[in-house]
Amino acid sequence: MHTTQRPAAPAGSPILEMARRAAEYRAAGHRVIDLTLGEPDFAPPAHVVAAAQRAATRxxxxxxxxxxxxxxxxxxxxxxxxxxxxxxxxxxxxxxxxxxxxxxxxxxxxxxxxxxxxxxxxxxxxxxxxxxxxxxxxxxxxxxxxxxxxxxxxxxxxxxxxxxxxxxxxxxxxxxxxxxxxxxxxxxxxxxxxxxxxxxxxxxxxxxxxxxxxxxxxxxxxxxxxxxxxxxxxxxxxxxxxxxxxxxxxxxxxxxxxxxxxxxxxxxxxxxxxxxxxxxxxxGPQDFLTERCETYRRRRDAALAILKQSRHLDVQEPDGAFYLFPRLATDDDPAVADILLEAGCATVPGSAFGAPGHLRLSCATDIATLKEGCRIIVATLDGISAWSR
Known part of the structure; x- marks a missing residue:
């Protein structure tokens, strides 16, 4: 290995930063739909938990x-x-x-x-x-x-x-x-x-x-x-x-x-x-992977159906993972993310991913919560009359 001076530590994950801000809003008593983290809302398979429990006793x-x-x-x-x-x-x-x-x-x-x-x-x-x-x-x-x-x-x-x-x-x-x-x-x-x-x-x-x-x-x-x-x-x-x-x-x-x-x-x-x-x-059994993938598909489709109603969003259908990455009518995605957080839905600016003008939404949450968050996004963006595509 080369013994060179390492660069200064980065500011930290912008994804975790938006999740932190959403948590602060909730702690202050605000209702916030958090679509920031790429974290499945499922529990680990039961046989996995059982194996860990057995191992922990020895x-x-x-x-x-x-x-x-x-x-x-x-x-x-x-x-x-x-x-x-x-x-x-x-x-x-x-x-x-x-x-x-x-x-x-x-x-x-x-x-x-x-x-x-x-x-x-x-x-x-x-x-x-x-x-x-x-x-x-x-x-x-x-x-x-x-x-x-x-x-x-x-x-x-x-x-x-x-x-x-x-x-x-x-x-x-x-x-x-x-x-x-x-x-x-x-x-x-x-x-x-x-x-x-x-x-x-x-x-x-x-x-x-x-x-x-x-x-x-x-x-x-x-x-x-x-x-x-x-x-x-x-x-x-x-x-x-x-x-x-x-x-x-x-x-x-x-x-x-x-x-x-x-x-x-x-x-x-x-x-x-x-x-x-x-x-x-x-x-262990792998069949649940297909079942969970189908759940993510249903969530994706439900979210897409709502987001496509906005004249301020251009949304592509993703082939995999559990995110949506809509294009905004402006390149100032950090400002949009701030506005949406104030309105009650936390997202991650596309600039964090090297793509200004986008937002990332995680679909790794229950479908009712996801749909509520998408409705907040559409209503908030469509209320900004200064934008036009």
């Missing part, structure tokens, strides 16, 4: 930094079941959520001046993590017209001799965008021309999709690039286990070893009880 010591063997095996089996990919035990590492795995990977590989290509809109934490690890985020705008996805031409134009990573997140947060087999094939063609560039494929929302067919990962489309791909996943979203903090990375053994070395020094390991619970999640 002595639990330290585990290997890269996760208990049972969890690494469960991850490999789930990868084969869900993606048709086979990996060895040495190619799996476990962290305190997918977020920490990504951070550890960047910390283990970035040198000052290294660039990380991040398609925008992006998850708000990517750029800050890159900066904290000494790298430079390179944002590549992806418009609604392109389905909020990175094109081969845009990727090729962003590549330099300093590019170290390319980030792909699908279904995407905040857009819900996914990549087709053909789209990934085109990106793989560009990546083959840059053999020193790694690919970070964040697939945390892979089980929350609304289109037909199986999920497609770049690791499936381009097996010849497997030595350069870090596939990241976890139990937070699909299994409604955000607070359990279990995620994993699957990639080349040398990279996994470097990630594990960082993990061993920054927090030793992921909580043992949480790892045992994650084993139960991956090895």
């Amino acid at each position: 002595p639990l010591g330290y585990t290997p930094a890269n996760g208990i063997p049972e969890l690494r095996r469960a991850v490999r089996q789930a990868l084969e079941r869900d993606r048709g990919l086979r990996r060895t035990d040495a190619e799996v590492t476990v962290g305190c959520g997918a977020k920490q795995v990504i951070f550890n990977a960047l910390l283990a590989t970035l040198r000052p001046g290294d660039e990380v290509i991040i398609p925008a809109p992006y998850w708000a934490s990517y750029p800050d993590m890159v900066r904290l690890c000494g790298g430079t985020p390179v944002h590549v705008p992806c418009t609604a017209g392109s389905g909020f996805t990175l094109s081969p031409d845009a990727l090729a134009a962003a590549m330099t001799d300093r590019t170290r990573w390319v980030v792909l997140n699908a279904p995407g947060n905040p857009s819900g965008a996914t990549y087709s087999h053909d789209a990934l094939t085109g990106l793989a063609g560009v990546l083959r021309q840059h053999p020193s560039v790694m690919i970070l494929s964040d697939e945390i929302y892979a089980h929350i999709r609304f289109g037909a067919g199986e999920y497609v990962s770049i690791a499936q489309v381009a097996p010849d690039l497997s030595e350069r791909i870090l596939l990241v996943d976890g139990v937070s979203k699909a299994y409604a286990m955000t607070g359990w903090r279990v995620g994993w990375g699957i990639g080349p053994a040398d990279l996994v070893q470097r990630i594990t070395s960082v993990q061993s020094q920054n927090c030793t390991q992921t909580a043992t009880v949480s790892q045992i619970a994650a084993v139960a999640a991956l090895e």
Whole structure:
């Protein structure tokens, strides 16, 4: 690792900041619909909770930094079941959520001046993590017209001799965008021309999709690039286990070893009880995933039906995840988010995701609350007569 001075810490997550403000409004006695956090409102599966309860009654010591063997095996089996990919035990590492795995990977590989290509809109934490690890985020705008996805031409134009990573997140947060087999094939063609560039494929929302067919990962489309791909996943979203903090990375053994070395020094390991619970999640029944995905679809459709009534919003139907990302009639999305909070609905400005002029709404709440929040948004925006499209 390079011993350079790290940049100053960022201001903090804008998503959590809006959630904090919404909580303050509620504490002051105001009625606020909170559509900020990407946190499922489901309980973890009952068999997962039971496994954790049993584990908690016996002595639990330290585990290997890269996760208990049972969890690494469960991850490999789930990868084969869900993606048709086979990996060895040495190619799996476990962290305190997918977020920490990504951070550890960047910390283990970035040198000052290294660039990380991040398609925008992006998850708000990517750029800050890159900066904290000494790298430079390179944002590549992806418009609604392109389905909020990175094109081969845009990727090729962003590549330099300093590019170290390319980030792909699908279904995407905040857009819900996914990549087709053909789209990934085109990106793989560009990546083959840059053999020193790694690919970070964040697939945390892979089980929350609304289109037909199986999920497609770049690791499936381009097996010849497997030595350069870090596939990241976890139990937070699909299994409604955000607070359990279990995620994993699957990639080349040398990279996994470097990630594990960082993990061993920054927090030793992921909580043992949480790892045992994650084993139960991956090895237990999976049919509830389809049921919950259908619930998210119903919520999405109900919210879309309301939001599309506003003349001040342009709303695309997301392919996955549990967010809506409508386009406003103004680029001053922070001001709009403030107005909506005052009106009783908390959202996150699109600027936090590299897409000014948008808002992110989480559909991870019950449908009645979601619909109420969307009605507040429409009524408030339509009451601003100065706007016009």
